[in-house]
Amino acid sequence: MDLAFLADCFLRIVPGIPMTLALTALSVSVGLVFACLLAAMRLSGNTLLDWPARLHVFVFRGTPLAIQMFLIYFGLAQFEVVRTSVLWPYLREPFWCAFGALMLNTAAYGSEIVRGGLLAVPCGEVEAARACGMSGFLLFRRIVAPIALRRALPGYGNEIILMVKATSLASMVTLVEVTGLAARIISTTYRVFEAFAVAAAIYLAINFAIARAVAALEWWLSPHLRGAPPPAPDLRLAH
Template identity: 60%
Template sequence: MDWQFLFETFLSLISAIPLSLELAATSIILGAICALALALCRLSGIPALDWFARSYVFIVRGTPLLVQIFLIYYGLGQFPAVRHSLLWPFLREPYWCAVLALTMNTAAYGSEIIRGGLLSVPFGQIEAARACGMPRMMQFRRILLPLAIRQALPGYSNEMISMVKATSLASIITLMEVTGVAAKIISETYRAIEVFIVAGAIYLAINFLLTRLVHLLEYWLSPHLRQPVPHPAAGLAPAPIEGDAR
């Protein structure tokens, strides 16, 4: 194995990491907002909103992400109404098409995770908040949402990792993120194994750091699960009292 070539490839791929991280971060943040809205639609009890959320989740989860990217990047431009709309300056750019596809995809998966977190909140805590006279919005902001985030965070971390890996599909619409640069290097050198080993190691390192950050966030949100730190003098036997017969 040519270590010099691996090092040069690594230096070339480093320049593409910011674009991959930007795609992942933007889609995760926007997708989380849309996922929360979809989950609330499912739990709203309004048939029209429930039907819309169910249909959206069914369609997006039932079709490949690659097909969704193609439909948004190549398909939307086929409609004159889209080309003459205010959204066309964004939809004609590969970056925003990739962000839109990734956001729509992660919103569908994330909505089910968040919905499960909302349903897992004990009803007794909601009743206690009502007994204290909390308005519904305050109940949601101070009781329901924090507990739901704590419950949904382990599952949602898997979705965030999936989004980091899914950014590799953006290379098919000319975005030069990590996989796009790797494909360019392979087309010039015909050394696919070495290049993809380096690219895979980069994705592995990014996801490792992401899992550590999520673990720290989960630890911060769960103070009741932390082991108490023993006092240094807790394990010492009490000093005998002077004159004690023992």
């Protein structure tokens, strides 16, 4: 392997890191809010709220992200109505289209994780809290939320890592991020392995950092379990 070329690849791919991180951070944080909303709709017991949320989850989990992104970027832009709407200043920009697709996608997966976390709260604990006279927001803040958060955290950590990987599709709508830059090096220098190795190393570093941060958060949130061996540091990713 040619070390000088490897260094050159590195310098050319590094400028894509901020875009990868920005897309991940923004879509994960907004997506989490949306995911909680969807989970609340699913658990509301109201059919009118439940079904739209179900439909969203079904559609966004059942189709590939690439087709969602293309549909938002190319599909919507073909309509005059869209191009004259108030949303156009956002839909005009590839960044916001990619963000929109990533956010709606992670909201669908995230809502299932959040819902799972909420459903995992033992009835006994809620009943005990009620018996102590807690109700409403206090019950949610003190009992339900902490337990659900601990239950959902490992799954959500995986979801964040999947989102880092999913941002690679943003290169398909002209955004300049890590995979897009690697592909550009491959198509202009016609050399495959160096660009691949650099890009792969960058993703692994980002995902390792995220996995460690999530593990640390899990540790911090579980003081009652600290006697036990610490959470394994490997990337637990399976959905």
